[in-house]
Amino acid sequence: MKNKNSSKMSLAMLAPIYIFTIAFVALPIIYMFVLSFLKQAESWGVVYEFTFKNYLDILEPIYLTTFIESFKLAVLTTLLVIIIGYPFGYFMAKLSAKWRGRMMLLLMVPFWTNSLIRLYGWIIIFRANGPLDKILMFLGITQEPLKLLYTYPAVVVGMVYALVPFMILAVYSSVEKMDWSLVEASRDLGASAFEAFRTVTLPLTLPGLLSGIILTFVPSMGLFFIADILGGNKVVLVGNVIQEQLMKAHNWPFAAALAVILMLMTSILIYTYRKITKVNELEGIL
Amino acid sequence: MSDIILKLENISKSFGDTHVLKGIDLEVSKGEFVTLLGSSGCGKTTTLRIIAGLETADSGKVYLNGTDVTNLEPNKRNVNTVFQNYALFPHLNIFDNIAYSLKLKKVDKAERKRIVSDALALVQLEGYEKRTPGELSGGQRQRIAIARAIVNQPDVLLLDEPLGALDLSLRRQMQLELKKLQKQLGITFIYITHDQEEALNMSDRIAVMRNGNFEQIAHPNDIYNNPRTSYVASFVGSANVLSGVVEKVKDGVAKVVTAYGVCFVNCGKYTVNTDQKVNFAVRGENILINKSDSETGLSAVISDVNFVGNMLRTTLKLSDGNEVVATKHGITSEYSVGQEVKFTFEPSSAVFVDME
Known part of the structure; x- marks a missing residue:
C-alpha cells in the first residue's frame, strides 16, 4: 500500500518535468524531423508532401564541402581547446581552495557576459592597426599589420575562446574528484611522474576530457555567429548554412534536414562517450 | 643487529x-x-x-x-x-x-x-x-x-x-x-x-x-x-601511573610515599635515592583491592564497577581526583560504588618510569 502511494506521489511530483520535456524538447525535435521530409512551398512555408530531396541535396558538393570544412574547423578547435583547457582545468583543481574560488570567478565572469559583446572585443583586437598589430609591431615581431580580422585564424581564435571554458570546467570537475593516493600508489610501485599521469591520472579523468570534447566539438559545428562576425563571409559553417536557409532562403525543410544530420552526429558522439566511460551524465555541465 | x-x-x-x-x-x-x-x-x-x-x-x-x-x-x-x-x-x-x-x-x-x-x-x-x-x-x-x-x-x-x-x-x-x-x-x-x-x-x-x-x-x-x-x-596495556617520593631503599625495593599512602616498588635496573620524586606504573591486573581497615595499601574510593570482555574492571578514585583501574577475572565484585577501600600490589609488579 505504502509503495503504491509513494509511487503515485513521485509521479505527481515528476509530471511537470515530463510535460515540460515533452512540450519543449521532444515535440520540437519531432517537428523538425517531420519538417526535414517535407517540400519547400514556392512562396512561404512548407507543402505537406513526403520527400527525401532535402537529404539528397546535402550531398551536393557545395553543401558537402561545407560539412567537411565545418568538421575540419571543429576538429582543429577541439584540439586547441584540449591543449589549453586540460592543463588549465588540471592545475586549477590542484590549487588551494581560496585560489580555486578566485580562478573560478575569473573564468565565470566572461562566461556569463554576452558572447556577442565579447566577440566585438575580438574585432577591436584583431582589426588592422588594432592593439594586437600595434603590440606585435612594437615588439618587432611583425613589420606591418597582419590584417587578422575576417580570416580563418580569427575564427579559430574566436571559437577556442568561446568554448575553452567548457573544457576547463569539465576537466576541473573530474580532476577535483581524483583520489591522489592512487597517483602516490603508482609512484610507489615504480612509475615516474609522467608514467603515473599516463596510466592513472589520464584514464581516471578521461570522462571529464571526453565530455569536454563533446561540449566543444558539437557547438563548434554550429556557432555560425562567430564565423559571421570574425570571419566575414569567408568562413561558412554548417551553422551558417542552416541560418541562411532558414532566414534568407526560407527553405525550412532543408534547414531541418541539415539540423537533423548535426543532431545525429551529436548523438553518435554521446553514445560513444557512454560506451567508453560507462557514465551517463556529461561531466561539468552547468 | x-x-x-x-x-x-x-x-x-x-x-x-x-x-x-x-x-x-x-x-x-x-x-x-x-x-x-x-x-x-x-x-x-x-x-x-x-x-x-x-x-x-x-x-x-x-x-x-x-x-x-x-x-x-x-x-x-x-x-x-x-x-x-x-x-x-x-x-x-x-x-x-x-x-x-x-x-x-x-x-x-x-x-x-x-x-x-x-x-x-x-x-x-x-x-x-x-x-x-x-x-x-x-x-x-x-x-x-x-x-x-x-x-x-x-x-x-x-x-x-x-x-x-x-x-x-x-x-x-x-x-x-x-x-x-x-x-x-x-x-x-x-x-x-x-x-x-x-x-x-x-x-x-x-x-x-x-x-x-x-x-x-x-x-x-x-x-x-x-x-x-x-x-x-x-598507552600500551593501559597501566596506571602514580607518583610519590622515595623514603628509603632497601634490598632493591623502594619505599615510596604517595598522597594516598605508602607502597613499595622494585627498583629494577634503576638506582633511586632517598627524597627522589618518582613515577611508577602498575597494571590493573596486578592491583588487589582490600577493605579500608587493612593495615597496608593506598586509600581510594570505588567509583565504578563494570564488566568488560571476561574481566571485571573496577575504577578507583584517589583523593587528588586521579583514577586507577583494577582488573580481575570473574564477574562478582565484593565492593560497591562509593565504598572506601585500600589497594595494594606486589613490589615486583610495579616499575619506575620517566627515569631518564
Whole structure:
C-alpha cells in the first residue's frame, strides 16, 4: 500500500518535468524531423508532401564541402581547446581552495557576459592597426599589420575562446574528484611522474576530457555567429548554412534536414562517450 | 643487529608551524617486523611517507641497504607501500593492479602471469584476475593491496594501518596471516597501527611514537613489562601511573610515599635515592583491592564497577581526583560504588618510569 502511494506521489511530483520535456524538447525535435521530409512551398512555408530531396541535396558538393570544412574547423578547435583547457582545468583543481574560488570567478565572469559583446572585443583586437598589430609591431615581431580580422585564424581564435571554458570546467570537475593516493600508489610501485599521469591520472579523468570534447566539438559545428562576425563571409559553417536557409532562403525543410544530420552526429558522439566511460551524465555541465 | 636494511638518521619534518617529526632515529634489520605505534597525529604516517619517498624530510637522512636515498623519488626506491585505503586502481582489473609494477619494469608477459597468480595464491584469492576492485569486499581488497605491493620483492614493505578498516574478527585473522606471510617471504615489514594489541601480537620490535619522537623502541615484552615512560606504560596495556617520593631503599625495593599512602616498588635496573620524586606504573591486573581497615595499601574510593570482555574492571578514585583501574577475572565484585577501600600490589609488579 505504502509503495503504491509513494509511487503515485513521485509521479505527481515528476509530471511537470515530463510535460515540460515533452512540450519543449521532444515535440520540437519531432517537428523538425517531420519538417526535414517535407517540400519547400514556392512562396512561404512548407507543402505537406513526403520527400527525401532535402537529404539528397546535402550531398551536393557545395553543401558537402561545407560539412567537411565545418568538421575540419571543429576538429582543429577541439584540439586547441584540449591543449589549453586540460592543463588549465588540471592545475586549477590542484590549487588551494581560496585560489580555486578566485580562478573560478575569473573564468565565470566572461562566461556569463554576452558572447556577442565579447566577440566585438575580438574585432577591436584583431582589426588592422588594432592593439594586437600595434603590440606585435612594437615588439618587432611583425613589420606591418597582419590584417587578422575576417580570416580563418580569427575564427579559430574566436571559437577556442568561446568554448575553452567548457573544457576547463569539465576537466576541473573530474580532476577535483581524483583520489591522489592512487597517483602516490603508482609512484610507489615504480612509475615516474609522467608514467603515473599516463596510466592513472589520464584514464581516471578521461570522462571529464571526453565530455569536454563533446561540449566543444558539437557547438563548434554550429556557432555560425562567430564565423559571421570574425570571419566575414569567408568562413561558412554548417551553422551558417542552416541560418541562411532558414532566414534568407526560407527553405525550412532543408534547414531541418541539415539540423537533423548535426543532431545525429551529436548523438553518435554521446553514445560513444557512454560506451567508453560507462557514465551517463556529461561531466561539468552547468 | 646485523644487516641493517633501513636506517633513519635525525629525521625532522614540519608542516607549516607544526613540527611533525623532531629528529627521529631508527635502525631496522633485514627481515624484521617493526611496528610504529602511536595515537593519531604522532607522526607515524609521516615517517612512513618519508621512507617511501612520498614526502621529503626537512633534515636528516634515509638509508636503504646502506645507500643514501634521502633525495630519491619514490619510484627509484625499492620500497613498497600498502596504503590505508588500499589505493587499488579502480580502472584496472585485479590482474593489472597486481601486475602494475611488473609492467613498468617490462617483465615479459608469461612471467607476469606467473608472478601474479603466485601472488594471488599467496593471499588466497586464486582466480580473481578478471574482477575489478569495486567487486571485492574490504578484506579481499586488503589482500590484493598486499599482493600488489610484494610482487616487486621490495627491500622493505610499509604498511599504513592496513587492518584499520576491517571488523574485529577479520582483523584478528589478518594479523595472523600477515605475520605468517612476513615470515614466509622474509621481507622487512614496517607496520603502522594505533592498536596496541595488534602491535604486541605481531611485532619483533615496537617503536612507540609520541609528538614526533620515539618514546621507546623495544621488544614487545620489554615495552609491556618495562615501559620507559609513563606514556608508554599507559598507552600500551593501559597501566596506571602514580607518583610519590622515595623514603628509603632497601634490598632493591623502594619505599615510596604517595598522597594516598605508602607502597613499595622494585627498583629494577634503576638506582633511586632517598627524597627522589618518582613515577611508577602498575597494571590493573596486578592491583588487589582490600577493605579500608587493612593495615597496608593506598586509600581510594570505588567509583565504578563494570564488566568488560571476561574481566571485571573496577575504577578507583584517589583523593587528588586521579583514577586507577583494577582488573580481575570473574564477574562478582565484593565492593560497591562509593565504598572506601585500600589497594595494594606486589613490589615486583610495579616499575619506575620517566627515569631518564
